[in-house]
Amino acid sequence: MKTLRDVTVGNTVKVVQLRGEGAVKRRIMDMGITRGTEVFVRKLAPLGDPIEVNVRGYELSLRKADAEMIEVE
Template sequence: MSKKQHSLRDLHPGQSGRIIAIEGTGALKRRLIDMGLTPGCDVFVRKVAPLGDPIEINIRGYELSLRKDDAEKILLEN
């Protein structure tokens, strides 16, 4: 069975996936990695704001809010 690849932005509340890559370069990529968003980590989407931005995820046992533009750079497989 093949695994589907998509971005964190595509997930809805209650869905999860495993990080396979962080796109981009520079300060944004470094900031995302420093927050614990590293390849191999499981991510669970807890909720999405009423207007769709930001999204709240659970990673490594803590909650983290991300803008959808940043979440788009995080590639997942489920």
């Protein structure tokens, strides 16, 4: 399954499912990345990690390792 980590910059994807559990998963969902949400990958940080995405009309940054928990299509 494709995850948010694999999405190239400039593309918009739809969230299918979130893996994992506990603090990180809840935080990601609290910030608005839930099933069916559209996520636009805006850019990579200058050092290649983390990534910046646009979700629900605002900018959010998350690490690639955490982006791997988000399955998208």
